[in-house]
Amino acid sequence: MGIKAKRAKKEEAADNIFWTTMADLMLGLAIIFMTLFVLAMTGFTQSSVNVKKAQVEASKELAEKLKSENIDAQVDNMTGDVKISNLELFEVSSYTLSPNGKKLLDKLAPIYVNTIFSRPELINNIENIVIQGHTDSQSYAGLKTKEEQFTKNMELSLKRANSVAEYMLNTNYDKQYAPKLLKMTTVEGKSFTTPVLTDGKEDYAKSRRVELRLKVKEMNIMNILTTGYGND
Numbered sequence: 018m019g020i021k022a023k024r025a026k027k028e029e030a031a032d033n034i035f036w037t038t039m040a041d042l043m044l045g046l047a048i049i050f051m052t053l054f055v056l057a058m059t060g061f062t063q064s065s066v067n068v069k070k071a072q073v074e075a076s077k078e079l080a081e082k083l084k085s086e087n088i089d090a091q092v093d094n095m096t097g098d099v100k101i102s103n104l105e106l107f108e109v110s111s112y113t114l115s116p117n118g119k120k121l122l123d124k125l126a127p128i129y130v131n132t133i134f135s136r137p138e139l140i141n142n143i144e145n146i147v148i149q150g151h152t153d154s155q156s157y158a159g160l161k162t163k164e165e166q167f168t169k170n171m172e173l174s175l176k177r178a179n180s181v182a183e184y185m186l187n188t189n190y191d192k193q194y195a196p197k198l199l200k201m202t203t204v205e206g207k208s209f210t211t212p213v214l215t216d217g218k219e220d221y222a223k224s225r226r227v228e229l230r231l232k233v234k235e236m237n238i239m240n241i242l243t244t245g246y247g248n249d
Contacts, residue, residue, distance in 0.1 A: 068233065071139035072097055079132045088125050096231060097133065101125070103151075103177065103225040112176035114184055122184050129229060130190035130198060145232040146201045148182045150174030153224035154209035167208050175206025181227050 073095055080092035083099075091100040106118035114122070134140050152170040160166050182204050190198075213223035 067138050068142045071136045072231070072233065075133055075136055075139055079129060082128045082132060083125065086124050086128065088121060088128075090121075090125060098231065099125075099129065099229040101181075101227045101229075102222065103227065104222065106181065106227060107177060110173070112173060112180050114180050119184065122181065123188055126185040126188040127190040130185075130194055133231070134191070134194040134197065140197065142234050143201060143231055144234045145203050146198070147203050147205055147228075147230040147232055148178045148185075149205045149207050149228045149230060150176070150178035150181075151207045151211060151224060151226045151228065152209050153221040154212060154219060155221060171206045171208040173206075174208050175204065177227060178204040178206060 076092060076094045076097035079097060079099070080094055083090055083092060089102070089105055092098070101121070105121055106114055108115055133143075133146075150173070152174050154166075154170075156166055157169050160169060182202055186198065186202065209224065212219040213226075214220065215223070
């Protein structure tokens with residue numbers, strides 16, 4: 018009985034050592050994972066801050082440069098999004114750029130591209146530069162349903178956005194940026210889905226516009242965990 022008891026105690030001790038070792042291993046792995054996670058989140062936050070800082074700086078610089086050139090366009094100082102009235106670009110119901118519209122883009126496009134692309138920390142984290150066409154919600158004569166009105170305005174807004182994109186790509190911006198600009202540029206027609214409201218009512222003149230919008234990439238946490246960097 019004594020031998021059996023000793024053997025049982027040895028086996029029990031061996032089991033305890035095994036489970037203790039496994040517990041220590043799991044605890045060690047948990048600590049390592051938490052450390053990596055904290056480091057990754059710190060890097061993630063700093064990367065996000067750096068990108069946003071560059072975006073704000075570029076936005077303010079862009080607004081100042083357009084103002085100094087007397088270019089009639091509205092710039093969001095936080096995002097760099099630019100709004101241009103259709104009255105500055107097109108004749109009524111037309112998607113062909115007017116002479117004044119071409120003159121405006123001849124000045125605006127190089128300033129826009131050169132300012133945005135001059136900051137690597139920003140441009141390396143931009144997914145798309147979206148050129149959006151917008152219309153107001155006033156009805157076309159002869160179209161009976163809301164759906165017909167929507168699709169007619171969608172067609173016009175898309176063609177206007179495409180006209181602006183086509184012209185911008187051929188302006189005198191710094192051509193070292195051309196490969197990335199061609200890759201990033203997309204066009205959208207928004208019809209009358211996002212009207213501009215003043216005191217709760219649609220401002221038809223402001224609703225008719227073309228917008229240049231920066232779509233910044235979302236930081237990928239798994240990319241940061243494996244590489245230590247954002248979506249560069």
